[in-house]
Amino acid sequence: MKNVTEILTGKSNGAHVPLIAGPCSAESYEQLRTTVLELREISNLIAVRAGVWKPRTRPGSFEGIGEHALQWIQKIKEETGLKFAVEVANSWQTEAALRAGIDILWIGARTTVNPFYVQEIAEVLRGIDVPVMVKNPIHADLGLWIGGVERLRKVGIRRIVAVHRGFFTSGTSVFRNDPKWEIPVEFRTHMPDVPIVCDPSHISGKRDYIFEISQAALDLEMDGLMIESHYRPDQALSDAEQQVTPAELKEIMTKLVRREELP
Ligand code: PEP
Numbered sequence: 378m379k380n381v382t383e384i385l386t387g388k389s390n391g392a393h394v395p396l397i398a399g400p401c402s403a404e405s406y407e408q409l410r411t412t413v414l415e416l417r418e419i420s421n422l423i424a425v426r427a428g429v430w431k432p433r434t435r436p437g438s439f440e441g442i443g444e445h446a447l448q449w450i451q452k453i454k455e456e457t458g459l460k461f462a463v464e465v466a467n468s469w470q471t472e473a474a475l476r477a478g479i480d481i482l483w484i485g486a487r488t489t490v491n492p493f494y495v496q497e498i499a500e501v502l503r504g505i506d507v508p509v510m511v512k513n514p515i516h517a518d519l520g521l522w523i524g525g526v527e528r529l530r531k532v533g534i535r536r537i538v539a540v541h542r543g544f545f546t547s548g549t550s551v552f553r554n555d556p557k558w559e560i561p562v563e564f565r566t567h568m569p570d571v572p573i574v575c576d577p578s579h580i581s582g583k584r585d586y587i588f589e590i591s592q593a594a595l596d597l598e599m600d601g602l603m604i605e606s607h608y609r610p611d612q613a614l615s616d617a618e619q620q621v622t623p624a625e626l627k628e629i630m631t632k633l634v635r636r637e638e639l640p
């Protein structure tokens with residue numbers, strides 16, 4: 378299995394199921410800090426995720442705290458020593474995240490669809506050794522996903538992880554986003570050295586499906602999980618229905634089985 382822990386954190390003692398977890402959005406210093414301190418109890422946690430600029434489909438909903446939240450992340454990083462991942466969607470966000478010392482960047486589904494934006498981000502990253510996660514584009518266009526990875530490689534980014542977050546469905550699936558498992562499987566045949574982390578939160582849309590999607594991802598030998606967690610999910614300002622508490626997430630982790638390692 379490709380070592381997601383090593384790629385994203387530089388540590389070689391890879392977790393059994395590498396987990397990136399944290400709130401959909403950083404909402405306040407207290408919300409982020411409390412959630413992170415509780416997430417620390419999960420032994421396979423390798424990094425914390427937190428959205429700072431939120432790409433909402435329609436205007437009028439919470440669009441993230443913005444740059445100010447990077448200061449909260451810096452403080453909590455200092456306190457806990459944990460690595461943090463933040464979504465960037467254009468050049469100035471990428472510059473701000475790098476200035477703030479964010480450890481891992483990710484390109485979201487609404488950005489991977491646009492080669493201009495991916496290229497703009499890639500230009501800022503030219504010659505910089507930072508790990509980047511590339512989510513699949515909103516629609517099931519494998520070429521755009523591969524193209525996003527290639528654009529980063531061309532500017533010298535070596536530490537790249539793909540994220541499978543499902544694909545837009547016009548109401549034809551019980552899930553918020555259709556997993557279309559065949560797409561990440563095909564991605565792997567084209568880019569066998571790029572690990573794939575599954576994001577069951579954005580596939581599910583509902584917290585009740587997180588376990589089932591996580592187990593399906595492990596059964597397909599995916600290399601890790603990225604799951605949204607909030608200390609008070611029902612009060613979350615974005616993606617409330619799909620977030621789980623850190624305690625619930627810990628429980629989900631104990632139930633997951635890596636079948637390829639069974640005798
Ligand atoms: C997120 O991770 O909170 C997010 C906005 O995800 P996606 O780009 O997959 O919709």
Ligand code: MN
Pocket residue numbers: 401402605615616
């Ligand atoms: Mn979200």
